[in-house]
Amino acid sequence: MTRKETFNFSSGPSVLPAEALERAGAEICNFGSSGMSVMEMSHRSPIYEGIFAEVKTKLKKALSVPDSHEILFLQGGASMQFSMIPMNLMGEKGCADYAVTGNFSDTAYKEAKKYGTVNLAASSEDKNHTYIPAQNEITTDPNASYFYYCANNTIYGTQWKYVPETGAVPIACDMSSEILSKPVDIKKYGVIFAGAQKNMAPAGLTVVIIDKALAGRELPFTPLMMSYGLMIEKDSMFNTPPCWNIYILGLVLDWLESRGGVIGMEKETVEKAKMVYDVLDESRLFNACAEPGARSNMNITFRTKSREIDAAFVKEAEARGLLNLKGHRSVGGMRASVYNAQPIEGILALAEYMRDFEVKNRV
Amino acid sequence: MTRKETFNFSSGPSVLPAEALERAGAEICNFGSSGMSVMEMSHRSPIYEGIFAEVKTKLKKALSVPDSHEILFLQGGASMQFSMIPMNLMGEKGCADYAVTGNFSDTAYKEAKKYGTVNLAASSEDKNHTYIPAQNEITTDPNASYFYYCANNTIYGTQWKYVPETGAVPIACDMSSEILSKPVDIKKYGVIFAGAQKNMAPAGLTVVIIDKALAGRELPFTPLMMSYGLMIEKDSMFNTPPCWNIYILGLVLDWLESRGGVIGMEKETVEKAKMVYDVLDESRLFNACAEPGARSNMNITFRTKSREIDAAFVKEAEARGLLNLKGHRSVGGMRASVYNAQPIEGILALAEYMRDFEVKNRV
Secondary structure, three states, X not given: OOHHHOEEOOOOOOOOOHHHHHHHHHOOOOOOOOOOOHHHOOOOOXXXXXXXXXXXXXXXXXXXXXXOEEEEEEOOHHHHHHHHHHHHHOOOOOEEEEEEOOHHHHHHHHXXXXXXXXXXXXXXXXXXXXXXXXXXHOOXXXXXXXXXXXXXXXXXXXXXXXXXXXXXXXXXXXXOOOOOOOOOOHHHOOEEEEEOOOOOOOOOOEEEEEEHHHOOOOOOOOOHHHOHHHHHHOOOOOOOOOHHHHHHHHHHHHHHHHOOHHHHHHHHHHHHHHHHHHHHHHOOOOEEOOOHHHEOOOEEEEEOOOHHHHHHHHHHHHHOOEEOOEOOOOOOOEEEEOOOOOOHHHHHHHHHHHHHHHHHOXX | OOXXXXXXXXXXXXXXXXXXXXXXXXXXXXXXXXXXXXXXXXXXXXXXXXXXXXXXXHHHHHOOOOOOEEEEEEOOHHHHHHHHHHHHHOOOOOEEEEEEOOHHHXXXXXXXXXXXXXXXXXXXXXXXXXXXXXXXXXXXXXXXXXXEEEOEEOOOOEEXXXXXXOOOOOEEEEOOOXXXXXXXXXXXXXXXXXXXXXXXXXXXXXXXXXEHHHOOOOOOOOOHHHOHHHHHHOXXXXXXXXXXXXXXXXXXXXXXXXXXXXXXXXXXXXXXHHHHHHHHHHOOOOEEOOOHHHEOOOEEXXXXXXXXXXXXXXXXXXXXOEEOOEOXXXXXXXXEEOOOOOOHHHHHHHHHHHHHHHHHOOO
């Protein structure tokens, strides 16, 4: 089966732009006239420093990052940020607000308790995380050091459609599964972070965008590598960064720009997601899991009334080259992740298959 | 300049086997019949779980890791281990012994002070880290939770030629720049760790080999991602691991096995290093920096009596395709890193150039 005959709906690591992979393949043994792979370059060499600076500039441009904020290229995934955020931001006040709208924000909420007092500012657990709390359902503490939420819930297929109003309290946001899919007003956030393996680059890179004014307040036992202040001071190079992953991010950003940047992506994303949700809304077999106002444009979760039919759907999909449509083990059903690099052909193939499958499995 | 015309002497990230890079390039867009790049695979998919398990098995075999020890694939580099080791091993005793023989062990020593009482068990600072303390120069505390040292000092070009005797005190060892270059008696160690970017894989992967009996004693504020116990329990997959780096490690291990494994590597390594040290010993222009008994087989540090001549040596080397021979900024001079993947042709070219350069710069 050639690459073109398959579409990968994995929730992450997930599909990357074919153009980026082809370019990486063409120069994998010898980048430019260097005689070296990017994987072999000293991170302190002028050639790699050039790549690094260029990727940072491209990301700054793509997301319109203001000069008040610094871009960091770190490791450890979003899970490392679950600890790094409280260790750095809990500060003197020693308390923080958390909105729990899924598995990952729940893990972050529990982890933060190691480092201070944590308020459950909002939760969607009462309806199994199928919705996003409205502003008036959030109880914020004006004395909190920060307010934390996860913008897109990969497992449950829900997405915040607004930025919570928190007054003077800085916002920390996990954007792992929606970053670069739409414009973001970075100034509204104290810290944004994202594991790269959904919309940016291969797993092993974590992008952090932090208001520099928030750095330098880490707790005394904070590990060196987990100090935002040190990472800002060293431009993410206190030690060797994940050089290859950063390079691939650059190739992905070139592709992104060629498609109109985050504005182009938002248009494509909304269209792509709508095509699948339209099938779900017309269907008598499939049901979307998320409430209409909270539907994610990145991860579309759905199911039939029967586990057996769900399993058959996933199995037949694989045979048609529609890969990784099984829902997360904690919720079951199906999940189609339609990140930036998911081509429209993949969406068309999925929609067609869903309609075909429904005809064959009339209820 | 084609790849074959250059030799990369970088101290890390550093040269990788050409065969491994070529294989990676051939399957970068489509691994096997998957229709996906390894960079796009869900870490929970059977195909990637297969790759992961196979790499672990290969590494276990290459280093003869006993069943008492677990192999972990982590992130954050050796610097993350500087914190992770005391956070996990300091335990009830609350004190540890450190041997400081260079920049990285010094950073580790200072970092450990955040988490307990730290004894300076040995130091080579009195002679600018040009030697390795002998066993009788090490003051160990039988009540220490662990004894820490760095086996090969990349910056200073020194290498421990013996494993310190510490009685019942477990040994924690930074093997970043010598792992896989010779056999190791793993049972002698409590924890071995190594950043991958010297002898294993691209930067962004840290290999830890830990005696399972030492896990589960972490301090209460230890971040989730820094608990050895949790990482063992989750087989390094609490969250998404650096999938691509692990895959490349597998390709490097295949190459390693084809060259006789670590026994073959040790033979090659000793020969390669000797060729350069022989030139140094015969030279009236160049001097080796490390004392004879402490000379590293991985990083060969040397200098002339003049900074100008050093600079000229490095500059002319670049023109000949001998790259990254400049010494670390903290010590100056030159450094030739001759890791596993440095081909013998690179050593021959370096030795020839050194002799040529000496003829032209007679003192």
